Amino acid sequence: MTAFKPSLPDALRRIRKARGLSQEAFSDVSSRTYLSSLERGLKSPTLNKIEDVCAVLDVHPLTLLVLAYAGSDPKNAHELMDHIAREVSSFSKHPNK
Secondary structure, three states: OOOOOOOHHHHHHHHHHHOOOOHHHHOOOOOHHHHHHHHOOOOOOOHHHHHHHHHHHOOOHHHHHHHHHHOOOHHHHHHHHHHHHHHHHHHHOOOOO
16 A cells, blocks of 8 residues: 555645535535634644534545545555554454453
8 A cells, every 4th residue: 555644634625625515515514714724734623623524524524534544546545545444343353351
């Protein structure tokens, strides 16, 4: 898998624009100023905020994160998802004691 520098701002902007949404469309979950600061990499969102923003984007939060880590190449996304599936599987083999 090719290593990328993760970019949540780029992924967020890419999905928002692909959905045809303005920053004002997020007014129920965030201010336009806050969303702008996320897209410029000036703020780091909490998981709750990622869920809120993704609800407006109509994507699963992991879609946003995969796009942030894998870039826009579907092959990279598939490789990353396979890697994640293997990691998750390895944790399920070791139940909590």
